[in-house]
Amino acid sequence: MIPKVFIDGEAGTTGLQIAARLKARTDIELLSIDEAKRKDIESRAALMNKSDAVILCLPDDAARLAVSLVSNPNTVIIDASTAHRTSAGWVYGFPEMDKGQRRAIAASTRISNPGCYPTGFIALVRPLVVSGLLPNDWPVTVNAVSGYSGGGRAMIAEFEDRQTEDNYRIYALGQAHKHPPEMKKHAGLSHLPMFLPAVGRFAQGMIIEVPLPLWALPKKPKRAAVHKLLESTYAAEPFVRVVPLAEGDAIKTLDAEGCNDTNRLELYVFGTDDQARLVARLDNLGKGASGAAVQNLNIALGLDEGAGLVA
Template sequence: MLPKVFIDGEAGTTGLQIADRLKGRRDLELISIDPDKRKDVDARAAMINKADAVILCLPDDASRLAVSLVTNPNTVVIDASTAHRTSSGWIYGFAEMDKAQRASIAAATRISNPGCYPTGFIALVRPLVVAGIIPADWPVTVNAVSGYSGGGKPMIAEFEERQTEDNFRIYALGQQHKHPPEMKKFTGLSHTPMFTPAVGRYAQGMIVEVPLPLWALPSKAKRKDVHKVLTAAYANERFIKVATLAEADAIKSLDAEGCNDTNRLEIYVFGTDEQARLVARLDNLGKGASGAAVQNLNIALGLDEGAGLVA
């Protein structure tokens, strides 16, 4: 029998994207709830416990409720919300984060899907902290911009229905945002990074950037040392690609939409031996959300990790 997969919250932005990536798959069966019963707790519980894997595409409180409905010990839960990303007993669903992470995901029944900004940030910073190039107590700053789809249905409506004329907007000005806790935890940093997010007038795609004053680091690392560590960390990975220094030097600008509709994450080390600009480019709805959820699903069910995904 094919493994059954249920998307709880399939009508939302992430849910629709996941369903699109799963349609036509012959190695699993996508099951759906009657639209009239999407808010029926008993009906949802029945679907959740019928499934071999359930992907939660819900607000945080609704995700916590959904998890409380699980009575089938074999049901794998992949939560795309923020609710469990730093919770004990949950495995962080970033397969490329560590050499042992895939095995942890494969063995887990509770998997938290990473946030879009943290995916880029962790990809850039964690290997450098592990290698000792960035000290754990370094005051790290991350600047990032995403398409408006990252804000969910309210922000999508705001931009697409011309409720705002903003072309570029910074937000989380009071340093209150849902992503920094996972950024800190999964990079090994001692302090919460300074996070400065922004949104632009385009639907999807994002750039995450970490400025690194190499001259000030105790490690005295050069640009090539940083690049060497990042290249080694993602060698032979299907979805994470590190541009060569020559490729980076040939680039004069970088479009945030360049990885759209893929599960690809691109890493660039721009700059000089004095000042480096570490950049990750990804689709906030791809590797930053639905693509990562499908990748985690594939790993958890023992299927081809790249099934339904574009590298």
């Protein structure tokens, strides 16, 4: 039988993007709720419990409530909120993070979708920590900029309705943000990274940067060694591209929107033998949200992992 999938929160930014990737597919049946019953708990619970998989596109508290409504032990829940990204009993939905991650996702009924910023950060940092090139207690800094769609409906309206004239602004100035605990845990760090996020006047797309003074690291690795490690880590991954050094060196600037409307994650190692500028580029609504959810759905249901996705 064709698996049934329900998106709880389909009307939101991420939900709409997921639905767009699923509606044309014939290998699943996408269930929908009557608009008038979108907030009716009993109606939502009934749909969730008859589904093979549910994707939650809700605020954190609403996502926790939604999980409590699922009594069917076979229903797979993929949570796109922040609520369960560091929770015990939940598998982190970043298939490329570890050799056994796909198997863990396929075997689980509780999958937390990664955050957009953490996706790029973990992809860059985790292999270095695991290999020992980067000590897990290193004071890591991450600079990043995202399109305004990452802020949800309120921020989208703020920019698109010209409620603000800002072209670029930094935020989370007090170092209080939901992403660092997720970054710390899944990158294998012993301290929270210093996270310096920003938003620009473009709808979607993002760049994440991790500066590394290679000369100061205990093993003093050269830039080529860092690049080779990333290249070997993701060599077989269909959605991750480690850009060759020569190609990266020929680039003078990098546009945050270059991976838009794809599930592609691009990794760069810019710099010199003494200073590396590690960069990840992705679509915050693609590999950073809806694309990742669809990829996890495909894995969890035993379908073609790339179905509905563009590399």
